[in-house]
Amino acid sequence: MISDVDLRHLRRCVELAAEALESGDEPFGSVLVAGDGTIRGEDHNRVASGDHTRHPEFALARWAAEHMTPAERAAATVYTSGEHCPMCAAAHGWVGLGRIVFVASGAQLAGWLAEWGVPAAPVAALPVTAVVPDAVVEGPVPELVDDVRALHHRLHHPPGPSTGN
Numbered sequence: 001m002i003s004d005v006d007l008r009h010l011r012r013c014v015e016l017a018a019e020a021l022e023s024g025d026e027p028f029g030s031v032l033v034a035g036d037g038t039i040r041g042e043d044h045n046r047v048a049s050g051d052h053t054r055h056p057e058f059a060l061a062r063w064a065a066e067h068m069t070p071a072e073r074a075a076a077t078v079y080t081s082g083e084h085c086p087m088c089a090a091a092h093g094w095v096g097l098g099r100i101v102f103v104a105s106g107a108q109l110a111g112w113l114a115e116w117g118v119p120a121a122p123v124a125a126l127p128v129t130a131v132v133p134d135a136v137v138e139g140p141v142p143e144l145v146d147d148v149r150a151l152h153h154r155l156h157h158p159p160g161p162s163t164g165n
C-alpha cells in the first residue's frame with residue numbers, strides 16, 4: 001500500500017529528477033528513508049560526466065553500506081522516480097536494504113523510449129525482483145507516472161529550434 005508519507009517522498013524523488021535534468025543529467029531521483037522515517041540521504045542521476053554508473057540508487061546503496069548497520073539498512077526504504085536498473089537492484093540486494101517504492105517501472109520507461117524512437121538502454125529493463133528475488137517492491141504509482149514521463153520526454157525532446165522531428 002502506498003501511503004501519504006510514501007507519496008511525499010516520491011514527490012521529492014520527482015523534484016530531484018527534475019533537478020538532474022536541469023543540470024544536464026538524466027531525470028532520475030531517489031531518497032533513502034530510515035525505518036523511523038528519518039530521511040538519511042537523497043541523490044539524483046549524475047551521468048553527465050560520462051560515467052553511466054552514477055545512478056542515485058547505486059550511490060545511496062553504497063552510502064548505506066558505509067553509514068548504516070545491517071539492521072538499519074533492512075528497515076530502510078528506498079524511494080525512487082524510476083525502478084532500479086539491474087545494477088542498482090544488485091547493489092540494493094548486496095547491501096541488504098529494505099523496501100523499494102518506485103514511481104515508474106523499468107518496463108514503462110523502456111516502452112516510452114521505444115515509442116519515441118530512442119535507442120534502447122544497453123542494460124535490460126529487468127524488474128527488481130528478477131535480480132533480487134526477495135525484494136519488497138511497490139510501484140508503479142499512477143498518481144506520479146505522468147510527471148516522470150514528462151521529464152523523460154523533455155530529456156529526449158529538448159526545447160529549441162525545431163528540427164522538423
Ligand SMILES: [Zn+2]
Pocket residue numbers: 055057058084085086087088089
Ligand atoms: Zn541504476
